Amino acid sequence: MSAPDGSIRDMLAVNLKRLRSRRGLSLSELSRRSKIGKATLSQLESGTGNPTIETVFSLSRVLEVPISELLDTRPPAGLRVVRAGEVEALSGEGLDLRPLQRIESGDTVFEVYDQQVQAGSRRDSLGHVGTEHTIVQSGRLGVRVAGEEAELGPGDYVGFDAAQPHGYEALDGPVRSVLLLQYGKDRAPSQSPYASPGEGE
Incomplete structure (x- = not known):
């Protein structure tokens, strides 16, 4: 990105x-x-x-x-190849996100990330703007969204309103997945829906 x-x-x-x-x-x-x-x-x-x-x-x-x-900065025109080893990771406790691309289509903006959850790690979020989509590539991923739970394997997909409290957990080794964040171009909440805005993703 x-x-x-x-x-x-x-x-x-x-x-x-x-x-x-x-x-x-x-x-x-x-x-x-x-x-x-x-x-x-x-x-x-x-x-x-x-x-x-x-x-x-x-x-x-x-x-x-x-x-x-x-x-982000403005993406270059024409063919864009993003090599995994050339993208700087945004890291947190037990999680690495590599921003790959921002895509604008009509009134919708998509952000594409390579997401890696380290073995034994659990990541929780109070929520954030947009809709979250995850497709597991390898490993087994536990997902919790507003009290509901699901277990995903390679090829499985989950999507949800990202404003809800949610979390990911690597269940039996590291997990690699594609994370897609979707936003309305003109969506700008008048106030944060989070009780404690200091908590991160």
Whole structure:
């Protein structure tokens, strides 16, 4: 999703400043709403911070924008090949996300990720904007969405409203899957639906 010549850190620095300014938020106010330290936010905006999945999802919620608005630049025209080894991973506890592409179609925006859940790891989210789609490629993935549970194997699919509390768990070894986040282009919630916006994906 990010440009070949721009790291996640660099893209986040540029876009975070722009989006914070657009929302009229000071660093202090963004810190208060996101539960991310002011010093950490300052480092992220200067391009010297080390963004995690939790940080990016929290900022996405507070700023009410898709994740790609924080990490993306304009995609190049023509054939685009994304090599797994050349994409910088956005990492969190037990989870790596590699942004592959942002796709705009009509009034819908899709973000495509290579998602890897480490063996024995469980990832929980209070929710975030959009609809979440996951297709398991390898391993067995436990999925919980608003109290419902399902177990997925290779080739299985799950989809749900991502605003609901949800989580993934690698059941018997690492899990690799394709994660597709879907947004309405004009969807901008008037307020965050999350009780504790500091909790990340």
